[in-house]
Amino acid sequence: LPELAVAFPIAHPAVTSVIIGPRTMGQLEGLLKGASLTLDDETLDRIDAIVPPGTDVYPPDGVWTPPSLTEVPLRRR
Incomplete structure (x- = not known):
């Protein structure tokens, strides 16, 4: 899991x-x-599929969803 915690945001x-x-x-x-x-x-x-991009897993953080989460091509390097 630590490896995923670093690799996922880098992607x-x-x-x-x-x-x-x-x-x-x-x-x-x-x-x-x-x-x-x-x-x-x-x-x-x-x-x-487990946690869709833009899902607000902690509501007090707000609900703004940037385009980089809603548009698939912007989520890949």
Whole structure:
């Protein structure tokens, strides 16, 4: 899961960096593996099926949905 937590945002063209916060060397090593992991379109589509882009999983954060979440071509590098 740590690898996915890094690889997923890197796959989005609007993301320019990923900030990590490991507390141990083991956590750092796991997170760094995600930096070199490339998620294919099938995997990204499966993630989108679980939590559709633009889904507000925490309502207090608001409901604005940027085009990069609603337009498929903008969600892939």
